[in-house]
Amino acid sequence: MPSPYVQERSTENYRDAFQVKLTRSAILRPVPEPESDELWAQNCASDYMVTCQWTVEGGWEVPEIKPFDNFSISPLASCLHYATQCFEGMKAFRGLDGNVRLFRPYRNAKRLAMSAKCVSLPQFDADYLVWLIEKLLQMDIDSSQCPPGASPRSSMRLITSQVDKIRAWPGGFGYAKVGANYGPSFSLHHEAQAANYDQVLWLFGPEGRVTEVGARNFFAIVRNRESGLLELLTALTEDKLILEGVTRNSVIQLVRSRLADELEVIESYFTIQYLKTALEEGRLLEAFVSGTAFFIKPVSVIRCDNEDFNLPQKENSTIKNFTSLIKTWLYDIMFGKEEYSWSRIVERDLGDFKLFSP
Amino acid sequence: MPSPYVQERSTENYRDAFQVKLTRSAILRPVPEPESDELWAQNCASDYMVTCQWTVEGGWEVPEIKPFDNFSISPLASCLHYATQCFEGMKAFRGLDGNVRLFRPYRNAKRLAMSAKCVSLPQFDADYLVWLIEKLLQMDIDSSQCPPGASPRSSMRLITSQVDKIRAWPGGFGYAKVGANYGPSFSLHHEAQAANYDQVLWLFGPEGRVTEVGARNFFAIVRNRESGLLELLTALTEDKLILEGVTRNSVIQLVRSRLADELEVIESYFTIQYLKTALEEGRLLEAFVSGTAFFIKPVSVIRCDNEDFNLPQKENSTIKNFTSLIKTWLYDIMFGKEEYSWSRIVERDLGDFKLFSP
Numbered sequence: 001m002p003s004p005y006v007q008e009r010s011t012e013n014y015r016d017a018f019q020v021k022l023t024r025s026a027i028l029r030p031v032p033e034p035e036s037d038e039l040w041a042q043n044c045a046s047d048y049m050v051t052c053q054w055t056v057e058g059g060w061e062v063p064e065i066k067p068f069d070n071f072s073i074s075p076l077a078s079c080l081h082y083a084t085q086c087f088e089g090m091k092a093f094r095g096l097d098g099n100v101r102l103f104r105p106y107r108n109a110k111r112l113a114m115s116a117k118c119v120s121l122p123q124f125d126a127d128y129l130v131w132l133i134e135k136l137l138q139m140d141i142d143s144s145q146c147p148p149g150a151s152p153r154s155s156m157r158l159i160t161s162q163v164d165k166i167r168a169w170p171g172g173f174g175y176a177k178v179g180a181n182y183g184p185s186f187s188l189h190h191e192a193q194a195a196n197y198d199q200v201l202w203l204f205g206p207e208g209r210v211t212e213v214g215a216r217n218f219f220a221i222v223r224n225r226e227s228g229l230l231e232l233l234t235a236l237t238e239d240k241l242i243l244e245g246v247t248r249n250s251v252i253q254l255v256r257s258r259l260a261d262e263l264e265v266i267e268s269y270f271t272i273q274y275l276k277t278a279l280e281e282g283r284l285l286e287a288f289v290s291g292t293a294f295f296i297k298p299v300s301v302i303r304c305d306n307e308d309f310n311l312p313q314k315e316n317s318t319i320k321n322f323t324s325l326i327k328t329w330l331y332d333i334m335f336g337k338e339e340y341s342w343s344r345i346v347e348r349d350l351g352d353f354k355l356f357s358p
Numbered sequence: 359m360p361s362p363y364v365q366e367r368s369t370e371n372y373r374d375a376f377q378v379k380l381t382r383s384a385i386l387r388p389v390p391e392p393e394s395d396e397l398w399a400q401n402c403a404s405d406y407m408v409t410c411q412w413t414v415e416g417g418w419e420v421p422e423i424k425p426f427d428n429f430s431i432s433p434l435a436s437c438l439h440y441a442t443q444c445f446e447g448m449k450a451f452r453g454l455d456g457n458v459r460l461f462r463p464y465r466n467a468k469r470l471a472m473s474a475k476c477v478s479l480p481q482f483d484a485d486y487l488v489w490l491i492e493k494l495l496q497m498d499i500d501s502s503q504c505p506p507g508a509s510p511r512s513s514m515r516l517i518t519s520q521v522d523k524i525r526a527w528p529g530g531f532g533y534a535k536v537g538a539n540y541g542p543s544f545s546l547h548h549e550a551q552a553a554n555y556d557q558v559l560w561l562f563g564p565e566g567r568v569t570e571v572g573a574r575n576f577f578a579i580v581r582n583r584e585s586g587l588l589e590l591l592t593a594l595t596e597d598k599l600i601l602e603g604v605t606r607n608s609v610i611q612l613v614r615s616r617l618a619d620e621l622e623v624i625e626s627y628f629t630i631q632y633l634k635t636a637l638e639e640g641r642l643l644e645a646f647v648s649g650t651a652f653f654i655k656p657v658s659v660i661r662c663d664n665e666d667f668n669l670p671q672k673e674n675s676t677i678k679n680f681t682s683l684i685k686t687w688l689y690d691i692m693f694g695k696e697e698y699s700w701s702r703i704v705e706r707d708l709g710d711f712k713l714f715s716p
Contacts, residue, residue, distance in 0.1 A: 187476070
């Protein structure tokens with residue numbers, strides 16, 4: 001039987017060549033309690049970090065695991081002036097069996113390399129990066145934990161962007177996880193929050209094409225007026241306006257493989273007016289957002305043209321709840337209730353690897 | 359007679375309230391020679407820098423002048439992940455009379471505040487910032503110098519962007535000096551340089567609207583086919599696609615006031631095809647780019663659709679050379695050959711100001 005990881009990992013064989021320098025920390029900080037304010041503030045870090053220097057002359061140096069600390073950065077550095085920066089978000093889940101798991105980490109690692117290219121930074125090998133993340137997690141594998149994507153609200157209140165504020169454009173870089181997509185979008189996000197909405201639903205063009213929600217992908221379940229069949233609508237990635245989320249891809253794959261007879265996935269253009277009409281006609285059954293940070297969250301309200309549109313909520317209803325079903329499937333995979341190729345257990349044993357102190 | 363600075367400075371009176379902490383440097387580095395490689399590498403800094411901390415609770419603290427040094431930045435800082443960053447470029451010119459001058463610094467300071475708002479950063483008072491820059495310059499007023507916008511080439515070779523790569527879009531942030539406008543544009547810039555062009559001429563839309571050149575504004579002098587009159591064409595700023603450059607604004611003002619009868623300034627939409635047609639018909643007389651970094655530079659070539667279009671060069675010709683004339687006017691103002699309200703002499707005397715060591 002092939003390894004369950006085989007489809008997610010491309011070059012297992014050359015892992016033996018990976019190296020990392022290790023400097024141990026003298027002081028280990030206490031781990032925040034689950035659900036504590038400290039944890040929710042989202043500004044506490046692990047005891048260690050991984051760094052890797054790159055120079056024009058020598059390329060990538062040997063990476064280092066070392067105590068978490070501030071960076072020393074020249075005021076002239078281009079990352080501070082020209083947004084030559086990119087990032088990824090990934091969680092490590094403590095499963096019900098006590099194991100720590102990563103969820104499709106190669107997708108993040110490959111996207112990081114793509115994003116780096118987008119801002120003219122050197123690309124780091126995706127397999128090497130996942131290996132390093134595993135090494136980092138091993139450093140505090142007994143204390144690692146991550147909240148399963150909860151947030152104070154159980155559902156999301158969205159507000160559509162105004163027609164004169166655009167997050168991304170064809171020919172731009174909306175598809176990459178580069179800093180440049182975030183800073184300029186914060187002001188609208190803050191306005192949304194001040195008005196008691198959680199996120200901005202970014203529209204594009206005069207026709208109001210639905211793209212994505214803050215840093216999350218958007219899905220709607222609509223009954224097609226002509227065919228009477230259920231469709232799971234989400235923006236397409238081909239025009240490079242939106243980020244191709246790991247969770248988005250996972251939702252689509254699960255629905256295609258497990259709900260093929262009930263719910264057809266449509267990656268396409270669709271407008272806010274299309275959703276409004278579907279809602280008025282009772283054909284918009286559910287909407288949700290997907291992303292690593294907040295996992296899968298149903299949408300309860302979409303504000304558009306100064307009007308709140310309330311979406312059907314099925315939390316305690318007997319009607320089939322696709323959002324909840326998809327969320328459960330993903331949760332079970334992430335936390336090890338279901339064994340699946342997307343979930344990658346982090347080995348506890350440091351000894352296998354070429355960690356060395358210089 | 360009113361102060362020549364009055365139009366550029368808004369609140370002279372409350373300068374008395376400005377403060378700065380001063381920590382002197384124990385070691386002063388040698389000043390690079392004019393035209394030296396060290397200077398051209400553009401990565402040497404002055405001995406001092408100005409910093410100012412801001413906190414949610416307390417707002418801006420008292421600014422500090424201190425020895426130039428690396429910043430200590432948390433790996434979690436949003437400036438590194440989300441491009442919550444903006445900047446300005448400004449030069450200090452050692453005039454022919456030995457005085458050090460700033461050129462319209464309030465424009466930069468006000469634009470910095472606008473850019474900060476664009477990325478949800480707190481805004482710093484423009485007058486206070488100019489005052490601080492003057493304090494910083496006073497710290498090494500005898501060694502300060504700046505090359506007058508020269509570059510290895512005397513003219514610019516431009517290559518138009520492909521239709522599927524855009525720098526900015528309506529509803530975006532192309533008008534602000536935020537990091538997000540730069541990183542993602544570097545790859546095309548590097549491609550241009552590899553193909554022996556200096557800068558990308560960024561077009562927008564399927565019709566190929568001319569916007570700006572790298573981080574510079576673009577001007578073309580075209581004889582209007584119908585009227586037979588000369589027009590100075592440049593992209594308009596109203597749709598917020600391009601940066602409203604300080605040099606751009608100065609060029610426009612000087613031409614309007616000094617060449618009103620010869621050359622009409624037209625801030626408008628115009629396409630690359632419009633320029634090509636004008637060139638073919640002998641009506642494109644000059645083109646140049648403007649910006650703080652490289653001042654005013656004539657354009658010699660525009661590559662478009664795999665073809666080089668050579669522009670008339672007047673360097674040693676007897677035909678009237680508007681580019682050269684405008685450049686001379688600006689140079690004379692910057693270096694104090696002509697006294698003008700745009701040029702601001704930095705006082706030598708530190709004693710006037712409330713510098714204090716903590």
